[in-house]
Amino acid sequence: MLANKNNSLCLAALVMMACQHKAPEKPNVIFILADDLGYGDLGCYGQSLIKTPCLDQMASEGLRFTRFYAGSAVSAPSRCALMTGKHMGHAYIRNNAKNVFLRKEDTTLSQVLQQAGYVTGMFGKWGLGDSGTTGDPVLKGWNAFTGYTDQVKAHFYYQKTIDKIVQGKTCSVPVDSTKYTYEIEIEDAFRFIRENHRNPFFVYLATRIPHAELIVPAGDLKQYLDKDGHSIFQEVPYPGGEFKPFDKPYAAYAAMITKLDKDIGRLLLLLKELGIEKKTLVIFTSDNGPAGGYDGQMKKYFSSSGPLRGGKGNLYEGGIRVPFIAWWPGTVPAGKTTDVPAAFWDIPATLCELAGIRTTTFPDGISFVPLLQGREQNIQHPFLYFEHAVPWELSFMQTICEGDWKLIKTKRNILPAVYELFNLREDVSESHNLASLYPDRVKELEEKMKQEHQAPVLKVFDYSFLPDAVSIPRTVWRDEKGEKGSLTGYYFDGKNFDRLVYKKNDTAFHFIWGNGSPDRLPADGFSVRWKGSICPEETGTYNFYTAADDGARLWINGQLVIDDWNAHGVEVHQGSFLLEKGKSYPVCIEYLESSGGAEFGIGWKKKNIDLK
Numbered sequence: 001m002l003a004n005k006n007n008s009l010c011l012a013a014l015v016m017m018a019c020q021h022k023a024p025e026k027p028n029v030i031f032i033l034a035d036d037l038g039y040g041d042l043g044c045y046g047q048s049l050i051k052t053p054c055l056d057q058m059a060s061e062g063l064r065f066t067r068f069y070a071g072s073a074v075s076a077p078s079r080c081a082l083m084t085g086k087h088m089g090h091a092y093i094r095n096n097a098k099n100v101f102l103r104k105e106d107t108t109l110s111q112v113l114q115q116a117g118y119v120t121g122m123f124g125k126w127g128l129g130d131s132g133t134t135g136d137p138v139l140k141g142w143n144a145f146t147g148y149t150d151q152v153k154a155h156f157y158y159q160k161t162i163d164k165i166v167q168g169k170t171c172s173v174p175v176d177s178t179k180y181t182y183e184i185e186i187e188d189a190f191r192f193i194r195e196n197h198r199n200p201f202f203v204y205l206a207t208r209i210p211h212a213e214l215i216v217p218a219g220d221l222k223q224y225l226d227k228d229g230h231s232i233f234q235e236v237p238y239p240g241g242e243f244k245p246f247d248k249p250y251a252a253y254a255a256m257i258t259k260l261d262k263d264i265g266r267l268l269l270l271l272k273e274l275g276i277e278k279k280t281l282v283i284f285t286s287d288n289g290p291a292g293g294y295d296g297q298m299k300k301y302f303s304s305s306g307p308l309r310g311g312k313g314n315l316y317e318g319g320i321r322v323p324f325i326a327w328w329p330g331t332v333p334a335g336k337t338t339d340v341p342a343a344f345w346d347i348p349a350t351l352c353e354l355a356g357i358r359t360t361t362f363p364d365g366i367s368f369v370p371l372l373q374g375r376e377q378n379i380q381h382p383f384l385y386f387e388h389a390v391p392w393e394l395s396f397m398q399t400i401c402e403g404d405w406k407l408i409k410t411k412r413n414i415l416p417a418v419y420e421l422f423n424l425r426e427d428v429s430e431s432h433n434l435a436s437l438y439p440d441r442v443k444e445l446e447e448k449m450k451q452e453h454q455a456p457v458l459k460v461f462d463y464s465f466l467p468d469a470v471s472i473p474r475t476v477w478r479d480e481k482g483e484k485g486s487l488t489g490y491y492f493d494g495k496n497f498d499r500l501v502y503k504k505n506d507t508a509f510h511f512i513w514g515n516g517s518p519d520r521l522p523a524d525g526f527s528v529r530w531k532g533s534i535c536p537e538e539t540g541t542y543n544f545y546t547a548a549d550d551g552a553r554l555w556i557n558g559q560l561v562i563d564d565w566n567a568h569g570v571e572v573h574q575g576s577f578l579l580e581k582g583k584s585y586p587v588c589i590e591y592l593e594s595s596g597g598a599e600f601g602i603g604w605k606k607k608n609i610d611l612k
């Protein structure tokens with residue numbers, strides 16, 4: 001009897017121990033990704049004009065990161081980093097581009113969580129693959145989806161259809177075109193959480209708010225209007241273009257953020273109502289820096305980048321550093337901040353660790369579970385690497401952040417690369433370039449940049465073709481009169497040298513007019529011709545390069561060396577010519593601006609083998 005009693009006690013103790021040691025329950029995860037919301041757009045990050053009481057409350061109950069980085073400076077690559085756990089030097093998708101989708105071999109966080117028993121739902125903008133492609137949400141680990149697979153379709157809030165997974169297929173289904181489609185996504189997300197709250201679930205709420213189109217339902221706009229219905233902000237009305245004209249875009253932007261804020265407040269209440277708040281990690285962040293409204297200027301008005309320089313589309317801190325709040329009552333410490341640097345490619349590693357999944361799928365990431373559990377983050381990235389191109393200006397930016405130091409290398413068309421070195425601790429707004437003071441540090445960081453950058457699989461993301469040409473020194477130019485140091489320029493109204501407006505000598509040939517134009521010429525439809533001769537100081541075959549938006553032509557000694565007389569965004573063209581030292585060769589350079597942006601540059605690079 002006694003022995004038996006002891007045995008049963010032992011058994012009870014063993015059962016209890018077994019219970020204590022069983023794997024921790026898989027937490028639910030709700031990952032909220034705002035679109036183009038800046039580092040300074042939330043009250044808890046210093047915003048004073050836009051109201052975000054619920055997110056501020058969430059931050060006071062959770063952990064606020066002050067050095068969290070998005071995957072990239074624009075949507076698609078940032079989301080690719082988030083889903084595939086790869087930084088921009090390794091990622092498959094490295095920029096916004098048409099018809100580029102995740103491939104079969106690009107395993108996503110959602111696929112891994114789904115395989116581990118999570119029910120997965122995505123609501124909002126996907127942007128990594130349309131229906132029927134290899135990046136289709138159905139193939140990428142989603143049980144449920146309501147939103148838009150296509151990034152451009154996702155710009156519009158009033159539409160006739162929305163994309164959904166219906167019976168295992170992603171299809172476009174009709175919706176009430178008077179309904180703000182963001183609300184449909186939110187309703188479906190809430191429904192999904194209610195229906196699945198007993199399972200471990202993963203919700204990716206990729207809200208399209210506050211990305212353009214800047215429009216909200218009247219009821220939401222009202223709080224930013226005065227009693228006469230005027231915006232309380234100094235508005236810059238939008239005349240129309242991609243979207244309908246609108247006189248209150250600033251109020252709309254603020255109202256979109258406050259609307260999102262309110263829904264997040266409701267979401268946290270829902271978790272409490274369902275009794276799952278202690279087993280649900282909620283993260284709020286944004287996919288890249290602020291776009292700054294239709295004119296790009298609105299971010300100044302709202303200080304959407306906070307103290308940071310730049311915004312969407314560049315690699316200054318304002319383009320990539322984003323708000324990041326983690327909330328999980330009882331697990332994530334309340335009311336704390338951390339300045340440990342982390343980035344989107346750490347998310348898969350982190351969520352997999354929380355879910356008890358061991359995987360080698362996401363090697364670029366480091367789990368920040370210790371931070372979420374209020375512990376010391378002992379393993380940190382030695383540095384973070386980013387790259388981003390702006391195709392229409394042929395510019396390619398790379399950056400590496402190592403501790404307090406940040407190096408940015410910018411290559412633009414045929415110009416030599418520009419290096420900027422900042423100390424983020426002393427100069428968070430990146431206003432003092434220290435590159436010339438610390439050449440060794442620049443070299444060392446550039447070496448690391450090279451190692452992190454793998455050649456992209458897709459040509460559209462490859463900028464290695466940009467030549468390292470140098471400006472042609474003015475000492476080789478002779479004007480039409482044979483005077484050293486310049487060429488004679490003729491500036492014409494019209495695309496085909498129609499009407500000479502004036503003549504002036506130029507000494508350098510890199511012009512970025514943008515939407516402007518040279519003095520007294522129209523913004524669109526002008527042409528320039530430079531004449532004179534070139535008198536090289538060394539004999540050799542020279543590669544000449546033009547970078548022009550739109551066209552350019554180069555003649556040397558009556559021979560057409562570069563022939564690019566077409567209307568297009570900026571393109572680099574090249575041609576070579578053998579020049580002998582001391583000889584003088586007649587030169588004619590022509591430039592054409594048709595419409596849109598305007599820029600022109602010419603450079604050269606001497607070939608290694610000289611023909612003496």
Ligand SMILES: [Ca+2]
Pocket residue numbers: 035036074075211287288
């Ligand atoms: Ca975005």
Ligand SMILES: [Ca+2]
Pocket residue numbers: 514515516523524525593594595596597598
């Ligand atoms: Ca123009």
Ligand SMILES: [Ca+2]
Pocket residue numbers: 549550568569593594595596597598
């Ligand atoms: Ca143009």
